[in-house]
């Protein structure tokens with residue numbers, strides 16, 4: 001059963017028959033028991049969970065919008081066990097859904113149609129932090145925050161950071177090609193990848209983890225698996241590049257006279273400040289909500305039409321050997337030269353920086369206090385962004401008069417997170433309306449959360465029939481039995 005406002009074809013059926021893997025719940029009880037026996041044989045029997053109470057946390061997504069069910073949660077401890085599970089499922093044509101930290105926001109990591117749930121959290125070893133190479137190899141189940149800590153302990157950093165860092169796994173961020181808060185500086189997860197180990201749909205293991213800085217020997221499987229949302233392979237280990245440690249950073253929260261001013265300011269800062277690491281847009285309703293939900297004081301004097309949260313990294317004052325300015329002075333000078341600035345608060349000490357970041361990072365949890373959200377993350381070009389931000393709330397109101405619309409995002413990349421609460425029963429119409437506004441402006445319906453189950457029917461707004469046909473051929477090649485997450489990403493046939 002799926003609690004969602006969308007149409008049935010998004011969440012029910014579509015995987016029966018020989019191709020596409022069978023959901024275990026549609027089997028006869030005898031067949032279910034047979035599959036459970038096969039799974040128990042493939043891994044240690046204690047790794048196969050069937051207690052409904054224990055499975056609850058695995059079948060419900062972070063937003064509460066997607067709730068599925070499964071006959072079993074399988075928790076392998078190593079790559080060999082993952083391979084054994086996938087091979088058994090392929091032989092018996094049983095569909096499975098890989099899951100990492102279950103923080104995904106597109107409904108792709110829960111078994112909405114009774115698939116077996118394959119949890120990768122047990123692959124949680126930091127296998128190597130290679131300081132000389134500036135790289136790390138980690139198991140797919142390692143949380144992003146743990147990788148970041150391991151890099152930091154070695155005097156290095158990891159370029160991907162997101163508010164879900166304590167739960168989101170490295171494997172999950174590869175599968176969704178997660179972006180996050182510092183894409184502007186370091187790129188998305190795909191940009192960090194030097195190698196991947198994965199189990200393909202037939203149970204075979206592909207592994208290329210040497211981390212050679214240059215390696216032009218054929219197809220780049222890490223790039224293909226990044227963003228494949230568990231449809232092409234189960235990621236079991238990852239080799240990533242690490243970044244130099246950040247010596248000093250400053251954060252500014254800027255109140256501006258208008259959204260176009262905020263977009264223009266983000267462009268000016270990106271073009272003028274080599275150390276700009278983040279630029280996040282927020283609007284008054286979101287700031288007010290975060291203050292109420294998290295009991296925070298107003299960040300600035302008065303209310304402003306738009307807010308820009310920026311972070312600049314660099315050397316500490318004088319550390320460059322030439323007596324140069326630190327990030328705080330650089331940021332203060334830059335903010336002083338921006339048009340439309342009404343007020344700003346800057347900090348370079350850790351508590352001060354974290355206090356300013358809280359207004360942005362706590363948007364997601366604050367929105368959840370208003371009820372189950374319809375979540376969209378879209379990209380439009382910078383010149384289209386102000387008109388898009390203006391158009392969305394009115395367009396949503398036209399199909400969901402009771403709804404509230406919350407907008408924020410990674411403005412330097414043209415990203416807007418569109419969250420709508422109070423749209424029970426009309427979620428699909430809301431999504432359709434917003435995605436069409438995006439498509440009219442030549443934008444993308446998924447910046448970083450992926451397509452999942454939530455958006456698969458709208459993939460044709462962004463991808464041509466020829467591209468989708470090519471996607472299907474790639475899936476057929478790597479997952480011939482069609483058992484890997486068969487109900488995400490590609491539109492139902």
Ligand SMILES: Cc1cc2nc3c(=O)[nH]c(=O)nc-3n(C[C@H](O)[C@H](O)[C@H](O)COP(=O)(O)OP(=O)(O)OC[C@H]3O[C@@H](n4cnc5c(N)ncnc54)[C@H](O)[C@@H]3O)c2cc1C
Pocket residue numbers: 062097098099100101102103104105108109120140161162163164167168169170171172173174175176177178179180181229230231233234235236364365448449452485488
């Ligand atoms: C508070 C909050 C803030 C967030 N901020 C951001 C943000 O700034 N940027 C951003 O991009 N995302 C963000 N997210 C979304 C989410 O954290 C990311 O999508 C993340 O990459 C999901 O990782 P996960 O381990 O939780 O994956 P899951 O949710 O478990 O799975 C997500 C998808 O990946 C697949 N998958 C998971 N693990 C594997 C594997 N090992 N092999 C193959 N497929 C796999 C699943 O089948 C599913 O399709 C946020 C979420 C929350 C709750």
